[in-house]
Amino acid sequence: MIDHISLSVHDLETSAAFYDRVLAPLGLNRIVARAGSVGYGKTYPELWLNMRVQREPEPAGTGTHVALRAPSEDAVRQFHAAALAHGGRDDGQPGPRAAAMTAYFGAFILDPDGNKIEALNFPP
Numbered sequence: 001m002i003d004h005i006s007l008s009v010h011d012l013e014t015s016a017a018f019y020d021r022v023l024a025p026l027g028l029n030r031i032v033a034r035a036g037s038v039g040y041g042k043t044y045p046e047l048w049l050n051m052r053v054q055r056e057p058e059p060a061g062t063g064t065h066v067a068l069r070a071p072s073e074d075a076v077r078q079f080h081a082a083a084l085a086h087g088g089r090d091d092g093q094p095g096p097r098a099a100a101m102t103a104y105f106g107a108f109i110l111d112p113d114g115n116k117i118e119a120l121n122f123p124p
Helices: 012-026 073-085
Strands: 005-009 029-034 037-041 045-051 065-069 089-098 103-110 116-121
Touching: 005 012, 012 029, 012 037, 012 045, 012 065, 012 073, 012 116, 073 089, 073 103, 073 116, 089 116
Parallel strands: 005 045, 065 116
Antiparallel strands: 029 037, 037 045, 089 103, 103 116
């Protein structure tokens, strides 16, 4: 149903370096790099970063929330560790979660612009 997601970022170079490391454990790689935007995905860009120089970081709890599927619980842990090691902030340690429809394993981080990014894995 959703083809792609776009996030606005203040500093494209910094954000792209952050997402290069954070998305790798989820199997998402930089596919497109243009002046003003970078796209990540597996075979085509599914997540875009778009530079908005005037953008200020969001206060905690008010930014965009994007949830990305991870291939394993270990990938969720790697995603979270990479975020913290490269300028992201913790917004929920890796661990079991209870959703409305099912339980899952997930972690939440805030990127340098305050966007909340979640990685999650559903048990078999």
